[in-house]
Amino acid sequence: MARPVPHSAPKLPGYRIVDVLGKGAMATVYRALHEGLAKPVALKVLHPEVAADDEYRERFLREGKAAARFNHPNLVRAYEAGSHKGRYYLAMELVEGEDLSDHLERRGPLEAARALEVGLEVAKALEAAEANGMVHRDVKAENVLLGSGGQVKLTDLG
Secondary structure, three states: OOOOOOOOOOOOOOOOEEEEEEEOOEEEEEEEEOOOOOEEEEEEEHHHHHHHHHHHHHHHHHHHHHOOOOOOEEEOOEEEEEEOOOOOEEEEEEEEEEEEEHHHHHHOOOOOHHHHHHHHHHHHHHHHHHHHOOOOOOOOHHHHEEEEEEEEEEEOOO
């Protein structure tokens, strides 16, 4: 569920932050509008204390840029990775729907056929990532997105 934008939300050129989609230990994900394209995106912004870690920050940017070079129907598309005034961000495809964890909590277990379909789509995403030299280090229900149109997308690559 989206939350209002706090006053502390970063100001990144070319993006207008609309609301907060989620917050984790490493980053906050915002719903934003890419102003030049008038296109909604998910904007993942590293927390400043995480961005202070040179190794993590460089890996975040490197893997974000690598992810933007390929496209697969079961991977959330990365559009741009960058930084502005010490704020490091990744602009990604916005998937309207919910993550698998929220779905399971709200509705209970998936029916067997849907569970197999979700598992197969996640496996396809992992296969595509691996074929492109990427490793998903955090496969979990929170990173499996169930789009409102029925699509399954794996997010948080890297």
